[in-house]
Amino acid sequence: MKILIFGGDGFCGWATALHLSALGHDIVIVDNLSRRAIDVELGVQSLTPIADVDTRLKAWKEVSGKDIRFVQMDVVEQYQDLLGLITEERPDAAVHFAEQRAAPYSMKSPVHKRYTVNNNLNATHNILCAIVESRVDVHLIHLGTMGVYGYGAFGMKIPEGYLNVQVLGDNGEVHEQEILYPVSPGSIYHLTKTQDQLFFWFYAKNDKVRITDLHQGIVWGTQTEQTKLDEKLINRFDYDGDYGTVLNRFLVQAAIDYPLTVHGTGGQTRAFIHIQDTVRCIQLAIENPPASGDKVQILNQMTETHRIRDLADMVSKLTGASVDYLPNPRNESDENDLHVANDRFLSLGLEPTTLNEGLLSEITEIASKYADRCDINRIKCESYWNEERELQNTRSLTNSP
Amino acid sequence: MKILIFGGDGFCGWATALHLSALGHDIVIVDNLSRRAIDVELGVQSLTPIADVDTRLKAWKEVSGKDIRFVQMDVVEQYQDLLGLITEERPDAAVHFAEQRAAPYSMKSPVHKRYTVNNNLNATHNILCAIVESRVDVHLIHLGTMGVYGYGAFGMKIPEGYLNVQVLGDNGEVHEQEILYPVSPGSIYHLTKTQDQLFFWFYAKNDKVRITDLHQGIVWGTQTEQTKLDEKLINRFDYDGDYGTVLNRFLVQAAIDYPLTVHGTGGQTRAFIHIQDTVRCIQLAIENPPASGDKVQILNQMTETHRIRDLADMVSKLTGASVDYLPNPRNESDENDLHVANDRFLSLGLEPTTLNEGLLSEITEIASKYADRCDINRIKCESYWNEERELQNTRSLTNSP
Numbered sequence A, B: 001m002k003i004l005i006f007g008g009d010g011f012c013g014w015a016t017a018l019h020l021s022a023l024g025h026d027i028v029i030v031d032n033l034s035r036r037a038i039d040v041e042l043g044v045q046s047l048t049p050i051a052d053v054d055t056r057l058k059a060w061k062e063v064s065g066k067d068i069r070f071v072q073m074d075v076v077e078q079y080q081d082l083l084g085l086i087t088e089e090r091p092d093a094a095v096h097f098a099e100q101r102a103a104p105y106s107m108k109s110p111v112h113k114r115y116t117v118n119n120n121l122n123a124t125h126n127i128l129c130a131i132v133e134s135r136v137d138v139h140l141i142h143l144g145t146m147g148v149y150g151y152g153a154f155g156m157k158i159p160e161g162y163l164n165v166q167v168l169g170d171n172g173e174v175h176e177q178e179i180l181y182p183v184s185p186g187s188i189y190h191l192t193k194t195q196d197q198l199f200f201w202f203y204a205k206n207d208k209v210r211i212t213d214l215h216q217g218i219v220w221g222t223q224t225e226q227t228k229l230d231e232k233l234i235n236r237f238d239y240d241g242d243y244g245t246v247l248n249r250f251l252v253q254a255a256i257d258y259p260l261t262v263h264g265t266g267g268q269t270r271a272f273i274h275i276q277d278t279v280r281c282i283q284l285a286i287e288n289p290p291a292s293g294d295k296v297q298i299l300n301q302m303t304e305t306h307r308i309r310d311l312a313d314m315v316s317k318l319t320g321a322s323v324d325y326l327p328n329p330r331n332e333s334d335e336n337d338l339h340v341a342n343d344r345f346l347s348l349g350l351e352p353t354t355l356n357e358g359l360l361s362e363i364t365e366i367a368s369k370y371a372d373r374c375d376i377n378r379i380k381c382e383s384y385w386n387e388e389r390e391l392q393n394t395r396s397l398t399n400s401p
Helices: A011-022 A036-041 A053-064 A079-089 A111-132 A189-209 A246-255 A276-289 A308-319 A344-345 A355-368 A386-400 B011-022 B034-042 B053-064 B080-088 B108-135 B188-206 B248-254 B273-289 B308-319 B344-345 B355-368 B386-397
Strands: A001-005 A024-029 A069-071 A093-096 A138-147 A163-170 A172-181 A210-216 A218-220 A260-262 A269-273 A296-299 A304-307 A322-328 B003-007 B026-031 B068-072 B093-096 B139-145 B162-168 B174-180 B209-214 B218-220 B260-263 B267-273 B299-300 B302-306 B324-327
Touching: A001 A011, A001 A079, A011 A024, A011 A053, A011 A069, A011 A276, A011 B302, A024 A079, A053 A069, A079 A111, A079 B108, A093 A111, A093 A276, A111 A138, A111 A189, A111 B080, A111 B108, A138 A189, A138 A276, A189 B188, A210 A276, A218 A246, A218 A276, A218 A355, A246 A260, A246 A308, A246 A355, A260 A308, A269 A276, A276 A296, A276 B355, A296 A344, A304 A308, A308 A355, A355 B355, B003 B011, B003 B080, B011 B026, B011 B053, B011 B068, B011 B273, B026 B080, B080 B108, B093 B108, B093 B273, B108 B139, B108 B188, B139 B188, B139 B273, B209 B273, B218 B248, B218 B273, B218 B355, B248 B260, B248 B308, B248 B344, B248 B355, B267 B273, B273 B299, B273 B302, B299 B344, B302 B308, B308 B324, B308 B355
Parallel strands: A001 A024, A001 A093, A024 A069, A093 A138, A138 A210, A210 A296, A218 A269, A260 A322, B003 B026, B003 B093, B026 B068, B093 B139, B139 B209, B209 B299, B218 B267, B260 B324
Antiparallel strands: A163 A172, A163 B162, A269 A304, B162 B174, B267 B302
């Protein structure tokens, strides 16, 4: 198949591009390199030394014999180029990672809120609009987030995208209906993904675009079978307060003998998936498209759930690191349960990599190996969800030694 | 109160500005004049001869003795100016009409789809973001649409914004929950209003912004008590295929002795409200704000429902016009029922103007009076929802004499 990867230079995008290329697909990466520009803006860099795009693609050609093409393009600003690309390439599928994907970055300031809204919504809409205008029957695979569901509102297992509800009619009769699971976004970033869902709903209905939306958990792990093949293919590892996930923060903190910082009580439960499973899920989604005219196909792309404090304990046991509890910069519940249905990917053949198996190699092969590249001042999250949270956090700073 | 009216030069905005000014409020109109620019783009003009903003405001000063200020500003492009305005003026309330509001215009071409998405979503988000950044406690009143609900999905009376549902838990137990009414947008325009709802949900929750969202029906009528006071204050009357509502189309067609054109079977049921009731509802919303920390207050702003073919009959009886049935350019159901709760505005004291009372004066005082300004070629809707609808419509043109 010919497949466009929007955002194919990013953390998930790069690993996906290599995985699909290794399978024999014809891959075109489309990226404006915004993620690298944000590194510059924040004064940080990936813990792992990532190569520039040209070097990456040459290295891939050397180890695999395969060509991946790269088109530098901003899908928000360059609609006509985007349309021309789809019309010319006539891809079978397109994977859409071209969104700002960090919740703390999206809450950092009005500039960052507005950038995330403008970038994410126009990127998604331009891609949909261009697919319809091109009249090419492209299967669009989008990376959503588990965060669209909120965390635990219904006290039940979270289904895959749709929820059956009963409503009492005017005469007491019961109406059954399948609806999009009611959303509860916790940040501007998550909000844009709930709004993306409505774009998809409309374009699937009005224009019969074939769409798969993957509600992904927090991705952990750095390397896949392909990115391991050459040092020049190494994937990103973010550990900074904006882009670093909680697990990456713990791993880096352990590697530099710093206490693991848990926000709030650490009772927040979140869903996780290994990057190797991410790329496999995207392959499975591409191989199992919906039909034209179908509703949006929604799958939960996660393999296990953990409480944050249990994660800290896991890392602590493997490394001997101590654990510190700090105020939470996020406006969220301190404690929540989370049960998630992921039957569809399992039934398609996904064999999960668990944290229990994979965590140790992540410590030795990534966090410890590149610990000398860590800037300790960049680990703390300095993005506050609202005024109240900012006050709590600054007070705590003043009180701490 | 001091009140900003975003989009205060448009059809609803202008009438609202005058109504609130007449009540003694201090009004600032903020508008980029995009609606007048779109008239130029489409090569049409309001059937009624509307004056430019300066002339309007001078005439209002003459008849009422009151000042309304005007700030020409694009809230999408001029965020810093918007923030400065809110910080300086410290308004008690802001009414947000600053969105592209025609469904056919939003479906006209990829350019129009993308303009509607970019303009409407960034306008709403910029206003919310600026309110939070300014730290001014502004009550934001937004004009939504009945179209966010879709038309008749649940076979029950449409509640005001929120729906109580029951969900079966994992062990067969029943969970009750109040959710935002599941949306079913029928055009890109309606889609943006469903996405606006999620902005409001988030900002009410995360930043405790006080927000009222008014899901309005199709507005009919042209004049209010204030716009009637001087010919220079006259309100817009759109009759073109993009901005003209179905009722305005019928009125103009009757006035120029042209058959009334019904799309499809005319079995579509829609909600209506007179412009005089619109401005009164907005007054009531301003006088009854939610508290800080409350969920978004949602009210249905409509007073009656009618089937399109019944509307045509009504106009036909009053004028003697004949009725023609044409293919529908919209991708929508041919027939639907619609029952809508509007208890909240009625309980706050709204006394509806019905079509039965008001339609005749609309014919004599507006449609017939200004019929010589009508360009008959602009009445037809040439905006097709998708390829299928375009084919149906062009075939029918070829077959007709």
